[in-house]
Amino acid sequence: MSARCNCSKFQFEAPKPQMVAVCHCKSCTRSGGSIGSFNAVVTLDDVKFSKGSIAEMSSYNDSDTDSGNTIVRHFCGTCGSALFSIPEKQGEGAIGYLKVAALEDPDAYAPGANAVLFESRAPGFVRKALNWPEGVQVMARGS
Numbered sequence: 086m087s088a089r090c091n092c093s094k095f096q097f098e099a100p101k102p103q104m105v106a107v108c109h110c111k112s113c114t115r116s117g118g119s120i121g122s123f124n125a126v127v128t129l130d131d132v133k134f135s136k137g138s139i140a141e142m143s144s145y146n147d148s149d150t151d152s153g154n155t156i157v158r159h160f161c162g163t164c165g166s167a168l169f170s171i172p173e174k175q176g177e178g179a180i181g182y183l184k185v186a187a188l189e190d191p192d193a194y195a196p197g198a199n200a201v202l203f204e205s206r207a208p209g210f211v212r213k214a215l216n217w218p219e220g221v222q223v224m225a226r227g228s
């Protein structure tokens with residue numbers, strides 16, 4: 086399935102995910118500027134780039150993770166779209182956390198029974214966003 090960043094500097098074909106993992110930790114909310122990180126676990130060798138490469142992305146070594154393991158956050162240096170988080174220490178058959186929002190059809194990677202949810206450090210605003218209060222105002226497109 087095709088995927089890209091907002092400015093299309095990076096474009097690639099994503100393989101079928103091994104599983105879907107959603108993380109609401111402080112680090113994922115801050116780096117994405119949102120309620121968390123929605124990831125598809127993929128084998129990096131199976132990601133086929135038509136534009137750019139992981140090595141050409143901007144990156145940040147993030148050690149403030151829920152697991153305690155350093156992950157390298159890769160993003161487009163032009164538009165800022167988060168694209169991959171990759172565990173720093175791993176060998177053959179390395180895996181990466183592909184950001185599901187980069188997919189042209191992210192609904193296809195919706196979490197199923199094999200999904201994993203990390204919410205132990207979810208900030209209060211995330212908990213509220215996941216449980217919208219009754220009667221909240223819903224904005225229509227163009228309003």
Ligand SMILES: [Zn+2]
Nearest residue numbers: 090092161164
């Ligand atoms: Zn971009």
Ligand SMILES: [Zn+2]
Nearest residue numbers: 108109110113
């Ligand atoms: Zn996280």
